[in-house]
Amino acid sequence: MEVGIVGKPNVGKSTLFNALTLLDATMAPYPFTTVKPNRGVAAVRFPCPHTERGTPCTPGNAACRNGVRWVPVSLVDVAGLVPGAHEGRGLGNQFLNDLSVADGFIQVVDATGATDPEGNPVPPGSQEPAEEVGWLGDELAYWVAGLLEREFDRQVRKAELEGVKIEEYLEHRLTGLKIAPAAIQTALREAPIDRAHPSKWSAEDLLRLARVLLDAAKPRAAALNKCDRIAPDRASELEQALRPIPAKPTSAEAELTLRRAVKAGLVAYSPGDADFQVPDPSRLSPAQAKGLEGIRQVLKRWGTTGVQPLLESMVFERLHQVVVFPVEDETHWTDSKGRVLPDAFLVPAGTPVRAVAFRVHSELGEHFIRAIDGRTHRALAADHPVDAGAVIRIVARR
Ligand SMILES: Nc1nc2c(ncn2[C@@H]2O[C@H](COP(=O)(O)OP(=O)(O)O)[C@@H](O)[C@H]2O)c(=O)[nH]1
Ligand SMILES: [Mg+2]
Known part of the structure; x- marks a missing residue:
């Protein structure tokens, strides 16, 4: 199981990734595993059955804290995607291919609307986050359609001659993308294409199929990031605008700061909590104290930083794990x-x-x-x- 973090540059993908994969020693699964720079291990919470028995558990891969297990989940942080990435713009296709094995995507957007599609800073509110969710969906569809297109004509003609069903052909063709047979069935049912004659499919037909395949196989959720700089009303508007893609406000920066402060022994906080404690305020520099006070306001306004709950809703609700x-x-x-x-x-x-x-x-x-x-x-x-x-x-x- 792997969740991919996607989005245009400078929206906070790496901050979110770093926050989610920064687990303190009592949560870290296999603390000494090394991972590639853009791949890491996060964790989702689940009640530990040991509480039903009263005998403490002896955790191996998934730490237990106060009766809650931290169950590992792989994450991949993909370099920023820009419009036209499927044609090699920006960092291009190579990075799309990093997404092949992801089971679902968290798209990070700059909810303040202060980042243009290439990742350049622009005045707040000048960009519409719903648009980037739209074009990123297009990029993903073009990418999958592009993978399908290669030798498609020759191969399906052969498959038709040999009486191989299109679902069998696609299953074989899409194994590298981790698209399950059930999702292929759903996509073939829902895409308005002539499933009996794939050799007659046009480029548009393949694009349509790619879209429904992605919808069926790779759920997306959006992080309305930098929520520390927007009002709750704006977040509700964005949630509406992004439907049917579920969206939640996040402050990746607040979460990363808190997890680092925990690591430094300055703060008591558990990811997903509504508050944190400072056991010894005299150890904080004035700047740290001020920063943490700002984060407390974020937590008051939003309930949590949104980061841990977003991953959990992706894993449990969207990916049905x-x-x-x-x-x-x-x-x-x-x-x-x-x-x-x-x-x-x-x-x-x-x-x-x-x-x-x-x-x-x-x-x-x-x-x-x-x-x-x-x-x-x-x-x-x-x-x-x-x-x-x-x-x-x-x-x-x-
Ligand atoms: N205000 C605010 N800034 C953030 C937040 N998350 C990330 N940033 C800032 O946004 C910029 C880009 O972040 P980064 O994670 O490198 O973006 P990426 O290019 O999408 O990986 C950095 O200056 C971050 O400090 C957030 O939740 N709130
Ligand atoms: Mg980055």
Whole structure:
């Protein structure tokens, strides 16, 4: 699972990425993993089942704090996209290709309207954020259509001759883009194209198909960033204007400052919280005290910085992920070393328990016999869809 952060230059993508991937030691999943500069690990919150039992857990990949697990999610920060990126403008296609494996996109926009499409500063309010959401959608569609176009004519003619169905061809063709068969089916149903004769499709037909494919396979949400500089009424207007793309106000800068202050030991704050504490105000410089006071006003106005909740709504509501806790002992909820609820990870809602087994270890999937629900102790067959928050043991042949 990976979420891509997209948008034009200078809207706050890297600030958002840096904030989300700056996890303090008690939240960091595998603290010593190294990641590429533009890829990182963030985390989403989920109640830890250990609270149902009263026995503390022994977290491995997903830290637990005050009964809340921080479940890892991969993020990719893509260099700024400008109109015409699909034709190689700006940093171009190479960066679009960084998005191939992303399951969904958070588009960061400058809600103050003070950045032009190329990322240059302009007077506040002179740019309309809804427009950049529009052209960025176009860029993504052109990019996917461009990928489809390559050798399309020759290949579909061959496929038609051999009686290969268009959905099978597209499935094969789109594996690199992580577009699931179900999304292809949806797109073929919804795109106004003649699905029986793909060899007759025009460039416009491919573009239409690319659009519906993206809608079906890669949900987008918008961060109305720099909300520290806009009024709540403006945010509501923008939310309306961006529909059907869900949008939420964020202050990436406030979130990054808070997380850095936590790291420096100056502030007690948990991402997503409505407030923070300063245990020892005498350690703050006057500038730091003033900066934090400004952030407190942001939190008062917006409830939170918006950053953590935005990622969570992307992961849980838009991407329909659920958290599962695999264990080896369904009674004590431990692994073979006696660790309680060691791991937590995300899978799409409805994932069959056997596919969960594959996620834990390919051998567990291959030798799968059944799963056992750690709460009800009932046996679950291979195709049983895993429950959200499930504690499950996988039983496999040895
Ligand atoms: N006021 C304000 N400025 C922000 C916020 N997030 C980012 N910025 C500023 O916007 C500028 C561009 O940020 P950056 O993350 O580099 O943008 P990117 O080019 O989209 O990656 C920097 O000066 C940031 O400090 C925010 O939430 N509020
Ligand atoms: Mg950047």
